[in-house]
Amino acid sequence: MSRHHLEFTLNGRPCAVYVDPGASLLDILRDDLGLTGTKRGCSEGECGACTVLVDGVPVDSCLYPAVKATGATVLTIEGMGDATRLHPIQQAFIDAGAVQCGYCTPGMVLKAKALLDQDPDPDEQAIRQAISGNLCRCTGYSKIVDAVQRAAQNLGDAATTAIAAASATTTTGVATPAPDLSPALTAGATPPLSAASASQAEAAPSVHSAAVSPAAATLGHVGTSVPRLDAVPKVLGEARFGDDLYVPGMLHAKVLRSPHAHALIRSIDTTKAEALPGVWGVVTSANVPGRMTYGIIMKDQPYLAHGKVRFIGEAVAAVAAETPAIAGEALKLIDVDYEPLPPVFTVEEALADGAPLVHGKGNLLLKRSVRKGDPAAAFAEAAHVVEGTFRTPLIEHAYLEPEAGLAMLDEGGLLIHSVSQGVHYQRGEIAAMLSWPVNRVRLKQATVGGAFGGKIDLSVHPYISLLAVKTRRPVKLVYTRAESMLATPKRHPITVTMKLGADTSGRLIAGEARIAADSGAYASYSFAVVTRCAVSAFGPYSVQNATVDAFAAYTNNPIAGAMRGFGTPQLAFASEQLMDMLAAKAGLSPLEVRRLNGYQRGQSTTLTRQVIGDPEGFLETLEAATEASLEWAAAVGATVSGDPDTAPADSDAPPKAAGHQGGDPR
Amino acid sequence: MKLRGRGTASIYYGIGNTGKPNPSSAFVEVMEDGSATVYCGAADMGQGSTTVLAQIAATELGISLDRIHVVVADTGITPEAGVSSASRQTYISGNACRIASAQAKEVLLNRAVELLDEPVDNLVVTDGIIHVANDPERSVPISDAAAACRAIGRLAVGSGSFNPPAGDLDPDTGEGTAYGTFAYATHVAEVEVDTETGEVEVLGLWAAHDVGTAVNPQSAEGQIEGGVAIGLGFALMEEVVVEEGRIRARTFSEYMIPTALDVPAIHPILVEEPTPTGPFGAKGLGEPPTIATAAAIANAVHDATGVRITELPLTAERVFLALQGTRLG
Numbered sequence: 005m006s007r008h009h010l011e012f013t014l015n016g017r018p019c020a021v022y023v024d025p026g027a028s029l030l031d032i033l034r035d036d037l038g039l040t041g042t043k044r045g046c047s048e049g050e051c052g053a054c055t056v057l058v059d060g061v062p063v064d065s066c067l068y069p070a071v072k073a074t075g076a077t078v079l080t081i082e083g084m085g086d087a088t089r090l091h092p093i094q095q096a097f098i099d100a101g102a103v104q105c106g107y108c109t110p111g112m113v114l115k116a117k118a119l120l121d122q123d124p125d126p127d128e129q130a131i132r133q134a135i136s137g138n139l140c141r142c143t144g145y146s147k148i149v150d151a152v153q154r155a156a157q158n159l160g161d162a163a164t165t166a167i168a169a170a171s172a173t174t175t176t177g178v179a180t181p182a183p184d185l186s187p188a189l190t191a192g193a194t195p196p197l198s199a200a201s202a203s204q205a206e207a208a209p210s211v212h213s214a215a216v217s218p219a220a221a222t223l224g225h226v227g228t229s230v231p232r233l234d235a236v237p238k239v240l241g242e243a244r245f246g247d248d249l250y251v252p253g254m255l256h257a258k259v260l261r262s263p264h265a266h267a268l269i270r271s272i273d274t275t276k277a278e279a280l281p282g283v284w285g286v287v288t289s290a291n292v293p294g295r296m297t298y299g300i301i302m303k304d305q306p307y308l309a310h311g312k313v314r315f316i317g318e319a320v321a322a323v324a325a326e327t328p329a330i331a332g333e334a335l336k337l338i339d340v341d342y343e344p345l346p347p348v349f350t351v352e353e354a355l356a357d358g359a360p361l362v363h364g365k366g367n368l369l370l371k372r373s374v375r376k377g378d379p380a381a382a383f384a385e386a387a388h389v390v391e392g393t394f395r396t397p398l399i400e401h402a403y404l405e406p407e408a409g410l411a412m413l414d415e416g417g418l419l420i421h422s423v424s425q426g427v428h429y430q431r432g433e434i435a436a437m438l439s440w441p442v443n444r445v446r447l448k449q450a451t452v453g454g455a456f457g458g459k460i461d462l463s464v465h466p467y468i469s470l471l472a473v474k475t476r477r478p479v480k481l482v483y484t485r486a487e488s489m490l491a492t493p494k495r496h497p498i499t500v501t502m503k504l505g506a507d508t509s510g511r512l513i514a515g516e517a518r519i520a521a522d523s524g525a526y527a528s529y530s531f532a533v534v535t536r537c538a539v540s541a542f543g544p545y546s547v548q549n550a551t552v553d554a555f556a557a558y559t560n561n562p563i564a565g566a567m568r569g570f571g572t573p574q575l576a577f578a579s580e581q582l583m584d585m586l587a588a589k590a591g592l593s594p595l596e597v598r599r600l601n602g603y604q605r606g607q608s609t610t611l612t613r614q615v616i617g618d619p620e621g622f623l624e625t626l627e628a629a630t631e632a633s634l635e636w637a638a639a640v641g642a643t644v645s646g647d648p649d650t651a652p653a654d655s656d657a658p659p660k661a662a663g664h665q666g667g668d669p670r
Numbered sequence: 671m672k673l674r675g676r677g678t679a680s681i682y683y684g685i686g687n688t689g690k691p692n693p694s695s696a697f698v699e700v701m702e703d704g705s706a707t708v709y710c711g712a713a714d715m716g717q718g719s720t721t722v723l724a725q726i727a728a729t730e731l732g733i734s735l736d737r738i739h740v741v742v743a744d745t746g747i748t749p750e751a752g753v754s755s756a757s758r759q760t761y762i763s764g765n766a767c768r769i770a771s772a773q774a775k776e777v778l779l780n781r782a783v784e785l786l787d788e789p790v791d792n793l794v795v796t797d798g799i800i801h802v803a804n805d806p807e808r809s810v811p812i813s814d815a816a817a818a819c820r821a822i823g824r825l826a827v828g829s830g831s832f833n834p835p836a837g838d839l840d841p842d843t844g845e846g847t848a849y850g851t852f853a854y855a856t857h858v859a860e861v862e863v864d865t866e867t868g869e870v871e872v873l874g875l876w877a878a879h880d881v882g883t884a885v886n887p888q889s890a891e892g893q894i895e896g897g898v899a900i901g902l903g904f905a906l907m908e909e910v911v912v913e914e915g916r917i918r919a920r921t922f923s924e925y926m927i928p929t930a931l932d933v934p935a936i937h938p939i940l941v942e943e944p945t946p947t948g949p950f951g952a953k954g955l956g957e958p959p960t961i962a963t964a965a966a967i968a969n970a971v972h973d974a975t976g977v978r979i980t981e982l983p984l985t986a987e988r989v990f991l992a993l994q995g996t997r998l999g
Contacts, residue, residue, distance in 0.1 A: 050922035101888040104896065105716025132930040139922065142716050144899035145930040147892055223797055224735025225728055226950045229888035232721045233740065234714075265915030300753070316915050349915055374844035395981045396964075397909040402927045403715075424743060425713050426753030431745045449743035455715035456900065460753050486920035494910060532756070535688045539839070539848050544682035552844070560915045566755055568897065568960045572683060573904060577982060580679035580965035584972065594678045594969065602680065603854070612689075612839060612848045621880025621943035622854035626680055628939045629878035633676070633858040636874060636937070 012073045014039075015083025023070040030054045030065040033080060040248035041081035041110045041241020043453070045139070045404045046485045052138030053404055055111035056080045062118045064137075081110035081241035084117070092162065093117055094239040096155035097148070098231045104142035106238030107404040107453030111138050113239060116152045125156055141402055141454050234451070246408025246423050246450040246464075247482045254410065255284050255324040257467055257481035258331035260338050261491065262313035262320055265560040266347035266360065269311055269320070269340060276337040277323060282330035285475040286338065288321045292470065294439030298462055300429060304363060305526040305563075307437050307466040313342070314362055314525035315560055317490035322467035324479045347560035351499070351520050354557040362525060362558035369523050369556045370531055372538040374611050377549030382514035386505030390585040394502070394578035398522075399495035401567055405453020406488040411468035412478035417444035418469060424449040425460040433462055434469050445469075457566030461493050461528055493528045493565025496521040496556070498574040504542070504582050510590030512601045515547040517578075519554035521564065521571065528565030530556040537571040539612050543579045544622050545601040550611055598626055671865045674873075675974025679965035680856040684849030685954040686758045686834045693833035694751040694763040698727060698770040700778060700826035704798050704813035705737045708770070711751035712763040713743040717956055718889040719759040723767045725885050726949045730771035732795025733812060749829070757954030760885060761851060762832055764949035769830025777826040778815040785810050785818060835947070851945045853953045854880040857898070857962040861970040868990025870906060870971055871934075875963065878939035882953035887940060890955055894938035897959020903928045905964035907983050 007022040010032070021036050033039045033056070042065055045053035049064035056065045057079040085091035090098075093116050103109050112135060119126055119134040126134065131152045132145070140148060224230040237243040274286040289296060289310035296310050297303045309320045321338050325331035348354040354367040361367060383389065409422025418438070424430055424447060431447040438445070452459060464481040471479040483491070498521045505514035519537045523530040538554040587597035602623050608616040686692050696710040708727045714720040720740050728735045741747055751763045775795065782800040783790050786808055794803050801809035810818075816826050834850030858876040863869070877894050884890045907926050911918040919925040944951020964982060972978050977992045 046922045048921055048923060101892050104718065104892055107716075136929045136931045139927060139929065141900070141927060142896045143892055144895035144897075144936050145933050146895045146936050149930065219797065220729070222734070223728060224725060226725050226883060226885050226952070227887070228725065228735075229886055230721065230725065230735055232718050232889065233724060234720065316917070347915055349912075372844065373842060375842065376844075392978075392980055396904070397982060398912060399904060399908050400910050400925055402903075402908075402922070402925065419746075425715055425755060426711075427713060427743045427745050427748075428711055428750040429753050446744070446746035448746065449713050452713070452715040455754075457755060459715065460755055485922065489910075489920045489925065490917055495904075529755075532688060535839070536684070539688060539844055540682070540684065544680055544854055561912055562910070562915075562917055568900060569683075569957045570756065572681065572957075573901065573961045573964060576679055576681050576961050576965040577968060578980075580681075580962065581968055581972070581978065581980070583680075584677070584969045585978070598678065598680050598856075603682065610848065610852075612844050612846050614847050614849070616852060618851050618945045618947065619943045620852070620854065621882075621941045622680070622682065622856075624941045624943065625854050625856040625878040625880050625939075626678075628941055629856040629858045629876045630678065632878070632937055632939055633860065633874065633876040636876070637676075637860070 008071050010070055010074055012075060013077040015080060025071065027070045028066055029056065029068040029070045029073055032070045033065060039080050039082050043107055043110060044247060045107065051404060052111045052115065053108055055114045055138060057114055057118055060118065060121060062115050079114065081113060084113060085240065087236065087240065090239065092158045093120070093155040096158060097151040097239050098235040100147045100151035100154055101231070102143060102147040102151035103232060103235045103238050105405070105452060105454040106243050107245065108138055108140040109238050110241040112140070112148055116155060119152065120156055120159060124160060139404060141404055243451040245405055245453050246410065249410040249421055249450065249480065251410065251412065251478045254478040254480050255326065255475060256328040256331050257322055257324045257471055257479050258328065258335050259319050259467055260321040260335045262309060262316060262318040264313055264342050264344055265316050266345040267313050267342040268345060269309060269313065270343055271341045272321060273339040274321060277334040280330065280334050280337060282326040283323060283334045284477060285324045285471050286321060286334065287470045287474060291474065292437055295436040298433040298437070299527050300460060300529060301531040302527040315562055317562065318525065319467065319491065322471060324471040324475050349559055349561060351522050351557045351559065354559045362560060367558045369527055369558050370534055371553065371555040372535045374538050374541070374550055374552035376611060376613065379514045379516055379549040379551045382549035383505045386514055387508040388506045388510065388586055388589040389503060390582050390589060391503035392578065392582060394500045394581070396498055396574040396577055398497045398562065398564065399567060400489055401456045401458035401494065403454030403456060403458060406483040406485055407459065407463035407492065408482040409450065409464040409468055410478060410480040411472040413472060413476060417446055418472065420445070420447045420465060420469060421450050422447070422464060423452050423459045425455050430462060430465055434465055437466055438469065438473065456568045458492055460566050463492055493563040495567035496523065496533055496564035496571060496574065498571065500575060500578040502578045502582055504586055506586055506590060510586065510592045510597050510600055512545055512547050514549040515542045516550070517541045517552045519552070519575070521556040522559055522561055523556040524559055524561040524563040526563050528563050530564065533571040537575050539610065540572050541575055541579065541611060543576060544603050546603065546608065547611065552611070595626065595630055599623065602626060673863045673865060673974040675861050675863065675970045675972070677859045677966045677969025677973055678856060679962040679969060681958065681961045683757060683853045683958045683961060685756070685761045685851050685853055686836060686849055687756050689836055689839040689846055689848045691833050692752050692758060692762065693831055694766040695749040695829065695831035696763065696766040696770040697749055698774045698828045700731065700774050700812065700816050702813060702817045702820060704733060704811060704816060705739070706731055706733060708738060708740045708767055709748045710740065710742055710763055710767055711748040712759045713754040715754060717893060718886065719754060719763065721889065722760050722885045723763060726764045727767045727771045729950060730768045731775055733798045737798065757853065757956040757958065760952050761948050761954045762834055764952055765832035766830045768949040769832060770828040773828030773830060774826045777819060777824055778812055781815045781819045781824065782810050785815065850947055851953050853955065853958045855958045855962055857966040859966040859970040861967060861974060863971055863974045863989065865993055868986040868988070868993060870967070870984050870989055872902060872967060874935050874937065876937045876939065877959060878941055879955060879958055880941040880943050880953070881955050882945040882948045883942055883951035884940045885950070885952050890940055891938040893955050894959040895936045898936045898963050899928050899933050901960045901963025902933060904982060905967040905984055907985065909983055
């Protein structure tokens with residue numbers, strides 16, 4: 005394969021590099037030139053994390069052929085500013101609080117630059133349109149939009165100042181511009197580097213914070229809106245995520261995954277893979293010296309499939325090789341002899357008599373119950389009863405950063421530098437797998453690009469650890485987006501059948517719920533999710549007579565585990581719709597039914613009969629959200645519905661369109 | 671026809687693991703120049719825990735934030751803080767950092783007692799200066815106090831741990847102390863439903879959250895906005911379709927998450943009801959913003975159309991069929 009000699013201008017400097025014909029611009033930037041500020045999120049041009057500017061135009065560098073950049077001017081995040089001189093857009097991202105995990109940030113900053121170069125004063129819709137090809141899973145985009153607006157303002161102000169300064173004096177200040185200097189910067193209007201910049205100090209303390217003294221605000225104490233401490237490296241593209249770690253002699257790992265939902269493994273033959281030039285090691289469950297299984301609550305998941313596979317995507321073997329391509333070739337040379345078994349794909353099937361067993365025992369993973377008072381008697385007395393069955397699907401965390409990590413032998417132990425939501429938990433699992441003392445495994449979290457519960461369980465960790473120990477070389481593994489979606493735990497699909505009973509006034513007196521969760525092939529966090537569902541079933545309301553049965557079943561579906569909310573978003577979808585249905589039956593507004601039943605100071609007991617001793621802000625949230633939304637409605641002249649008693653008295657909004665009074669199907 | 675509707679949903683969320691011990695710990699060291707390093711195992715995945723822990727330590731020590739360095743999530747250096755889940759790090763690790771800071775500060779204050787000849791109860795720390803409460807002129811900088819400690823063989827270090835008051839739940843009835851504190855939230859959604867296509871457009875979302883104390887209000891707002899966006903995806907578009915155990919969509923072109931054009935204006939509202947057991951009154955905020963959104967949107971769709979949809983996501987197809995009186999099969 006002949007390599008192409010590529011010459012282009014990179015961040016203001018001439019650059020020459022030899023590239024493979026198939027290489028993307030992203031490959032060259034990251035792997036050959038070491039510019040890791042440009043992120044790889046999906047490799048299909050869908051997420052925008054790899055955005056760079058080519059001749060001022062934003063492109064997805066993961067799809068952009070490197071050779072196409074010949075003669076072009078390329079700007080990456082490293083060319084926007086540096087630690088002594090942030091670009092005004094970077095400063096605006098810090099000031100607006102637009103940086104959270106930071107994985108989308110470099111692409112967003114470049115997208116913002118391309119927009120502001122074309123349109124110095126974009127409206128909100130133009131900004132949203134411009135960044136719509138760049139995904140962010142952390143911020144909800146609000147503060148990113150705000151950042152771009154602030155940047156436009158700052159750049160505009162700086163330009164005005166520069167013009168004034170230039171007309172007043174013959175000197176223009178800065179003599180040695182950094183690459184890609186905007187006119188504002190060359191005019192000496194560089195914003196301060198300090199995270200607590202002038203504009204930030206002005207903004208703090210936030211209007212929302214309670215009683216923060218001016219001194220506390222200056223000091224960055226509790227109650228103050230200071231920028232996050234890692235905001236500067238993140239806007240500069242200098243934060244080191246797992247995929248940004250490169251060490252000399254590093255090998256690259258790939259994982260062979262099961263194509264079967266349920267099958268016995270008769271044999272695994274790795275000899276051909278091991279003989280492939282460039283391959284340094286192959287591991288299967290036979291290479292696990294210690295405990296064979298892991299799990300944050302129940303140790304039921306093999307590090308590498310052992311005797312059997314239980315879902316499509318389960319790890320069966322892993323390879324370390326000189327390049328990712330060789331590792332990928334080696335996977336094809338591993339022969340796995342499977343004997344397919346009958347699978348189960350629904351909770352109902354799994355719990356039926358005679359169902360195929362996912363594990364050696366029954367498919368009922370766990371059950372959690374709440375029993376309180378006398379629900380049968382209370383329902384018999386109830387004036388109003390509502391019920392329904394609600395279903396929610398399997399949900400992907402969709403963090404922008406795919407799982408990544410690097411493991412190496414170091415100081416007589418093993419050092420793992422990787423994604424994590426809990427280093428001590430993961431360290432313990434790896435030590436048990438290796439049968440090493442826990443203190444000989446060191447797990448250091450790399451900068452993590454979003455997690456939302458999805459990076460609590462092990463991902464790359466066991467494979468890079470086994471391979472680093474076996475090959476005695478550093479081993480890095482980065483999941484593809486498809487692999488991340490296939491192999492890691494997700495939000496539980498849950499079916500909730502719920503019934504609520506109230507007295508004539510609409511006060512809840514009884515609740516009943518049956519909560520069925522599909523845990524997929526392994527337990528992961530199901531114990532915590534199901535337990536939380538059981539004890540939180542009816543939301544923030546006093547229910548004195550209740551029966552709740554919540555359970556999870558094993559199936560041969562993808563694994564469900566922890567995801568932001570631990571089962572309660574699924575429950576709220578049921579219970580809060582029922583509360584509205586109850587309100588309608590009792591002749592109350594949605595606000596009234598919640599106000600009537602909501603936890604109040606001094607009288608609150610939960611489903612578990614825990615007396616809540618703390619001060620409580622529940623009713624305050626109810627009033628605050630309602631009030632703010634009504635103010636908005638009044639301001640825009642929107643029709644206010646649902647809560648006529650709280651509608652502004654002067655509202656002359658027309659009656660709602662037909663259909664509003666439609667019957668409830670249940 | 672386009673129909674407008676409004677929906678409300680309220681939630682509560684117990685902070686920390688349910689009915690189980692889930693402790694955290696931290697170390698704090700105050701150096702001879704008055705700067706301090708905090709060591710805590712809490713993983714920050716973007717939610718901002720490292721900054722929050724630094725603010726808590728700075729407040730307790732009485733020094734400015736820029737004098738604090740925080741080292742997190744490295745088992746070779748930091749003590750265990752448990753997993754960053756269950757919305758627990760601000761509340762639990764925040765307490766651990768505060769306790770460790772207080773212990774290090776106590777060493778300095780005890781030295782200041784000797785240097786200033788005042789009882790410890792009369793001493794306060796403001797911006798790195800230990801001074802007599804009613805006589806600020808009589809003071810000693812923390813740096814001098816730390817150096818004076820060293821001179822007589824004392825080091826200003828502290829360690830702290832905190833385990834929320836939660837106990838095992840009865841296996842049959844669920845009875846017991848499930849959590850140390852509770853967070854509350856109410857979301858209101860305003861939607862417009864196109865009856866010809868079934869498309870649901872969310873025009874605005876109001877999210878009021880009781881956070882106890884907002885350690886960092888801007889960061890708290892960011893948590894709310896991001897959580898609401900995940901809730902909006904859950905409500906309207908997201909579903910991992912699994913056929914015979916096989917995930918069909920494995921790319922972002924097939925598994926859609928909200929873009930900047932899908933997310934409406936989100937209005938975060940911070941309600942502050944300090945909890946006595948939290949660090950400076952703080953609760954947790956990681957998960958609550960995601961929980962109520964889909965329910966609020968579903969209630970808004972019902973308010974607009976009179977149709978109650980019991981299955982997520984509320985795709986245009988599902989809503990359209992529901993409006994026609996049929997269910998998506």
